Amino acid sequence: MNQKINEILQEIEKVVIGKKEIVEKILMAVLAGGHVLMEDVPGVGKTTTAMSFARVLGLETRRVQFTSDTVPSDIIGYSVYDKESSGFVFKPGAVMTNLLLADEINRTSSKTQSALLEAMEELHVTVDGQTYALPKPFVVLATQNPIGSAGTQMLPSSQLDRFMIKISMGYPDFQSQISILRDRHTENPLNKIHPVVDIDQLQALIREAAAVEVQDIVYEYVTRLTQATREHPMVQLGISPRGALAVCRMAKAHAYLHGRDFVVPEDVAAIFADVCAHRLVLATKARMMEEKPENVVRMIQESVKMPVIKK
Secondary structure, eight states, X not given: OOXXXXXXXXXXXXXXXXXXXXXXXXHHHHHTTOOEEEEOOTTSSHHHHHHHHHHHTTOOEEEEEOOTTOOHHHHHEEEEEETTTTEEEEEEOTTSSSEEEEETGGGSOHHHHHHHHHHHHHSEEEETTEEEEOOSSOEEEEEEXXXXXXXXXXXXXXXXXXXXXXEOOOXXXXXXXXXXHHHTTTSOGGGGOOOSSOHXXXXXXXXXXXXXXXXXXXXXXXXXXXXXXXXOTTEEEOOOHHHHHHHHHHHHHHHHHTTOSBOOHHHHHHHHHHHHGGGOEEOHHHHXXXXXXXXXXXXXXXXXXXXXXXX
């Protein structure tokens, strides 16, 4: 594993205790140039995790608590008339940052949610006909609470498709919770961690991850998997080409994190559910049976034979 990657993980794990796999997946998504949706009950560390990444990666960050009265201009910005210049001046919104923490994104209106679409996909925003580029890197770490639907707006498929992965923190295990209680007895552990890289160094890591080699046999495996999602009887809407590209980018980051400069099919298998489960739209029959997308993805993976790369 790259020494800097190892240092980043070790520093974050000082705060996010007992969640090594989750921390690695978020870092993979950042290296792959993607966004992360964290869905879980309150109090399990979603916001703390996001703030830890911002600090350790040396990123400028802004936090937006999404509510019913949050409007698109709060997110992307707005133009205001300036008397001195006799023209309109752009006032940047919350997206003009490296890491946007979108807290409880499902508690705002569909109109405000959609304000993020252009920023997440194209890395710029358009206000009054003018296009403004976002800082690089730009990452959205969004949270949503699955418990209590009053006042929430489900994210549409087009919005979910912009998130590279969807993960769940889950409750800590017994020993991890003891450590959390002990560490937070007198101070906030966030105050103990320090930046490991600056933005230029992070950009270099992102470029190295993007340069990981992918053989045709891996592309064929990804294609067979994604086609299987489109043909499965429990799936109404399968994985799009954008989703297939996300699988490849995430697989490259997985290989890079594990010290390889080439992707193997096992990299694809390891991240496929995290990248694809939230992108599936289940058929009526599956919804009536209360089937979970994760289970359907698992069945699809088992039905597609994993290729073997000959050495």
